[in-house]
Amino acid sequence: MTDAEDLAERVRDGDLRIHELEEHADYDTAAHARRLLVERETGTELEAIGDYAFPAEQADPNIENMIGAAQVPxxxxxxxxxxxxxxxxxxxxxxxxxxxxxxxxxxxxxxxxxxxxxxxxxxxxxGMTRAPVFRVAGVAEAAETVEWVEDNFEALREAAESTTSHGELLDIEPYVVGDSVFLRFAYDTKDAMGMNMATIATGEACELVERETPASLVALSGNLCSDKKPAAINAxxxxxxxxxxxxxxxxxxxxxxxxxxxxxxxxxxxxxxxxxxxxxxxxxxxxxxxxxxxxxxxxxxxxxxxxxxxxxxxxxxxxxxxxxxxxxxxxxxxxxxxxxxxxxxxxxxxxxxxxxxxxxxxxxxxxxxxxxxxxxxxxxxxxxxxxxxxxxxxxxxxxxxxxxxxxx
Structure with missing residues (x-):
């Protein structure tokens, strides 16, 4: 029995979980094991999917539970x-x-x-954007939070840019809806698309907002960014x-x-x-x-x-x-x-x-x-x-x- 077959059997028997295979074999063997598992469970042949032209380890930052590659003309x-x-x-x-x-x-x-x-x-x-949403008690605390953000842009910029050697914070646009405060951060992310960069930088800035204002962070993305969905604000x-x-x-x-x-x-x-x-x-x-x-x-x-x-x-x-x-x-x-x-x-x-x-x-x-x-x-x-x-x-x-x- 090959290493890939052994790993596939161990997943089927419940000894391993499908995402743990790289801990027990190289990346290509792990991908092969998953293909064998899927083939046996579904009755399919994954010859084309398994015929990829690069080391599976190279795709580790981009995919989990890899079985191969999709080939688009x-x-x-x-x-x-x-x-x-x-x-x-x-x-x-x-x-x-x-x-x-x-x-x-x-x-x-x-x-x-x-x-x-x-x-x-x-x-x-x-400008790549990320817009966290905060909870406040009411409109008075919302106004207090917005005023602090507007008065302390440089401190927020320093906090955000401490997480990156490339990104630059360009702007923070506040929006208030009842007891919710949204802060739409915009960054120059240079040659990176920059979504991860903006998220990490904004997370650091949010800690400062929570320390200095009555606002409590609810979600690092409040959908006012707005990422991967139709939104008039982006248009x-x-x-x-x-x-x-x-x-x-x-x-x-x-x-x-x-x-x-x-x-x-x-x-x-x-x-x-x-x-x-x-x-x-x-x-x-x-x-x-x-x-x-x-x-x-x-x-x-x-x-x-x-x-x-x-x-x-x-x-x-x-x-x-x-x-x-x-x-x-x-x-x-x-x-x-x-x-x-x-x-x-x-x-x-x-x-x-x-x-x-x-x-x-x-x-x-x-x-x-x-x-x-x-x-x-x-x-x-x-x-x-x-x-x-x-x-x-x-x-x-x-x-x-x-x-x-x-x-x-």
Whole structure:
């Protein structure tokens, strides 16, 4: 009997728990044992799941009870032409997805953007947030707590930043609801996405708040952050990086390459992305920005649950008439809460690290934060390309035929 078989039997017999296997064997043997256990319990074959290409120990910070790896097809689009604040270059953008036609659509939009001279992109705001909630006796104690926080920002900053060599506390915004006090801390986390950094730093600051005010901490996250769920505060105030990309596409290029007109695309955007989204009560006013963001997140090791916040995107399309009577198309996307990093988390895994290498953005930037800013700008231009292509397909009534031609 192999070590893996022995471990699997011991779990089945109740001698070991499934999360304890790394204490009795190397990481790959432990993963093998779990696969054997699951195979025998469920009658399945886990050959593909077990065929991963990196040492299981390397994934220890990222997963518990590992049995293997999920293999999502990865493609590449581009080059993505970005005239940005953090990057002024062309980059191939790796995208991992199971949705056929997505990369073909994005690539079509990128071809138009490239011919138009590239897209401008800028990170307009940066701040990873964490918002603890405190209990107070009533509004008088709430006001006392808020006043102390506002008067002692420097002391709170010193406490928070004592936990990190990179993060900087930017702001603390208080909110009072009855006998609950929320403090929305915002940090510059440089090239890290920074959720863990913000959580640890905020925990240290909360100890100071409890010592100096009547407030008692109830939860380190009070959902006003707001992490991994649809929230208007992220759409309005931003979270992570707020980034905008835009391009002016000549009218003749719209007709030649997208087989429609600037007026038709602008109308489709207004009626679909603006009016339709408003009627639906949507927080995102776009066609499918999360499609590109999600595929980029999977490829580059971002936290895939935060795609929900990246869907806080507003797409605008405007027909602009030139002096000669030609109508050009102005197109933009504004992503209010794009949470990305090039260090930490899943960016360290081999596949995702290689994808960041393709972008030229693996690891920390010089100056700190510049790599994550560049990644945000590139993803924004990719999302812009996806919006441009899909809206053109809708305006020209080619959406269904495009999927049929690609066999999807």
């Amino acid at each position: 990865m493609g590449v689009v581009g080059p993505v032409p970005v005239n940005g604040g953090a990057t002024d270059d062309e980059h191939y953008l790796p995208l991992a997805t199971t949705e056929g036609a997505l990369l073909a659509s994005v690539n079509r939009g990128l071809g138009v953007i490239r011919t138009a001279g590239g897209a401008d992109a800028r990170v307009t705001k940066n 309005v105030e931003g979270r992570g990086r707020s980034v905008t990309a835009d391009v002016l596409v000549p009218g003749e290029l719209v007709e030649d390459r997208l087989h429609t007109t600037a007026d038709a695309i602008a109308e489709a955007n207004t009626r679909k992305n603006l009016i339709g989204s408003a009627k639906a009560g949507s927080l995102g006013f776009n066609a499918h920005a999360a499609n590109v963001v999600g595929a980029a997140f999977l490829a580059t090791g971002q936290d895939e649950a935060q795609v929900v916040e990246a869907a806080n995107t507003i797409t605008t399309m405007d027909a602009r008439e030139r002096d000669d009577g030609t109508t050009d198309l102005y197109a933009s996307v504004s992503l209010a809460s794009l949470e990305v990093g090039t260090v930490g988390g899943g960016t360290k895994l081999p596949t995702q690290a290689e994808a960041l290498e393709v972008l030229g953005l693996r690891g920390g930037g010089d100056p700190p934060g510049s790599n994550a800013d560049a990644l945000a700008e590139i993803i924004a231009v990719g999302a812009l390309a996806g919006e441009l292509s899909l809206l053109a397909a809708l305006a020209s009534r080619h959406l269904a035929s495009a999927h049929e031609d690609l066999g999807r």
